[in-house]
Amino acid sequence: MSFEFTFDGHVVSAEPGQSIAAALIAHGRRTWRRTRTGAPRGVFCGIGVCFDCLVTVNGRPNRRACLIEVTEGDRVETQDGAGRADLAC
Numbered sequence: 518m519s520f521e522f523t524f525d526g527h528v529v530s531a532e533p534g535q536s537i538a539a540a541l542i543a544h545g546r547r548t549w550r551r552t553r554t555g556a557p558r559g560v561f562c563g564i565g566v567c568f569d570c571l572v573t574v575n576g577r578p579n580r581r582a583c584l585i586e587v588t589e590g591d592r593v594e595t596q597d598g599a600g601r602a603d604l605a606c
């Protein structure tokens with residue numbers, strides 16, 4: 518049964534077992550990271566080797582979208598450059 522998560526604040530549906538990348542591609546997205554120069558990136562290798570697909574998930578940057586299984590309620594965000602985790606005191 519499908520479920521929902523958010524990508525940059527937009528509700529997206531996914532199927533159980535889908536990676537974040539697969540769910541985003543199924544919804545027409547091709548990129549979800551910007552390099553330090555602003556160039557768009559998405560899936561390149563699709564097997565966890567190239568790190569082109571990095572995305573921020575639930576506040577944690579540098580998650581490989583091609584490997585991470587999306588779960589209900591996940592908050593997925595476009596990552597800029599090296600990403601940045603929220604600083605907790």
Ligand code: FES
Nearest residue numbers: 561563565568583
């Ligand atoms: S696409 Fe290469 S690590 Fe995810």
